[in-house]
Amino acid sequence: MTDARLIDGNAFSARLRDTIATHVQTLRDEHHVVPGLAVVLVGEDPASQVYVRTKHKRTVETGMKSFEHKLPADTPEREVLTLIEGLNDDPEVHGILVQLPLPGHIDSQKVIEAIDPAKDVDGFHPVNVGRLSAGLDAMVPCTPLGSLMLLKDVLGKLDGLDAVVVGRSNIVGKPMAQLLIKESCTVTVAHSRTRDLPDVVRRADIVVAAVGRPEMIRGDWLKPGCTVIDVGINRIEAADGTKKLVGDVNFAEAVKVAGAITPVPGGVGPMTIACLLRNTLVACARQHRLPVPPV
Numbered sequence: 704m705t706d707a708r709l710i711d712g713n714a715f716s717a718r719l720r721d722t723i724a725t726h727v728q729t730l731r732d733e734h735h736v737v738p739g740l741a742v743v744l745v746g747e748d749p750a751s752q753v754y755v756r757t758k759h760k761r762t763v764e765t766g767m768k769s770f771e772h773k774l775p776a777d778t779p780e781r782e783v784l785t786l787i788e789g790l791n792d793d794p795e796v797h798g799i800l801v802q803l804p805l806p807g808h809i810d811s812q813k814v815i816e817a818i819d820p821a822k823d824v825d826g827f828h829p830v831n832v833g834r835l836s837a838g839l840d841a842m843v844p845c846t847p848l849g850s851l852m853l854l855k856d857v858l859g860k861l862d863g864l865d866a867v868v869v870g871r872s873n874i875v876g877k878p879m880a881q882l883l884i885k886e887s888c889t890v891t892v893a894h895s896r897t898r899d900l901p902d903v904v905r906r907a908d909i910v911v912a913a914v915g916r917p918e919m920i921r922g923d924w925l926k927p928g929c930t931v932i933d934v935g936i937n938r939i940e941a942a943d944g945t946k947k948l949v950g951d952v953n954f955a956e957a958v959k960v961a962g963a964i965t966p967v968p969g970g971v972g973p974m975t976i977a978c979l980l981r982n983t984l985v986a987c988a989r990q991h992r993l994p995v996p997p998v
């Protein structure tokens with residue numbers, strides 16, 4: 704069999720960012736409104752610093768305003784909550800993202816619930832979680848939204864397909880399952896306690912891997928021709944001592960069996976950031992009661 708088609712998240716996200724930039728320009732020219740995204744980073748986690756820098760760069764490139772708030776690791780929880788209250792009230796800020804994970808002394812759920820649901824571009828606030836599960840207009844979490852865009856690009860209509868989501872996190876697994884249900888897939892959510900996981904995965908036309916375990920999903924777990932979305936981003940040490948980035952899927956094996964697969968890096972990661980910009984644009988249009996651009 705020929706190798707799987709590579710799903711190019713870099714190229715897809717670049718096109719999406721171009722489309723978003725066009726709508727940002729229109730908002731500016733016709734309505735004198737500039738979408739603004741505030742990113743809050745607490746502490747100095749090196750991976751988080753890289754992500755926040757990339758988000759800032761992409762936000763500015765797209766023509767939006769970027770407001771970065773970098774706080775020391777020992778910032779008291781109440782100071783973070785006060786900052787969020789200020790951002791909620793700031794008319795220049797349409798989207799608020801608090802980079803996770805937060806330091807251990809801060810209750811992440813409390814911080815998430817302090818964000819105005821209309822500005823919750825991560826889609827983590829319980830109001831947005833509930834709205835998504837009820838099939839209402841919601842801010843949809845960026846990684847699942849980007850994953851769905853890639854799936855629709857590869858497969859067209861998804862209805863009737865068997866989808867297995869491996870991982871049940873609030874950030875990826877659960878919202879991914881909601882989106883796939885909405886697309887009329889038959890959805891299974893597997894996790895660490897699932898029995899006979901390889902057999903469960905083998906039934907899937909669509910596999911979404913979001914477990915955070917490097918290369919856990921093996922090639923012989925896959926139905927030939929299936930579509931694999933690898934959400935994992937794991938930094939591991941290769942045999943020769945160098946650091947490398949791998950997903951939750953054993954790519955070398957999976958590429959021989961799957962019909963299409965996302966690489967790591969260059970798959971879902973860049974889609975997450977493009978969807979963050981998309982959500983900020985949508986949030987801005989809604990807050991100004993303007994038509995929501997079709998992105």
Ligand SMILES: Nc1nc(=O)c2c([nH]1)NC[C@@H]1CN(c3ccc(C(=O)N[C@@H](CCC(=O)O)C(=O)O)cc3)C=[N+]21
Pocket residue numbers: 753754757800801802803804825845846936948967968969970971972973975976
């Ligand atoms: N409130 C919050 N919202 C998030 O959306 C959020 C978060 N916290 N905490 C951390 C995770 C992770 N995340 C990524 C974003 C971009 C890439 C990305 O651009 N990856 C590139 C480069 C990877 C690299 O070189 O490190 C790629 O996969 O090709 C990856 C991961 C957003 N997250």
Ligand SMILES: [Mg+2]
Pocket residue numbers: 805806807808809810811
């Ligand atoms: Mg915590």
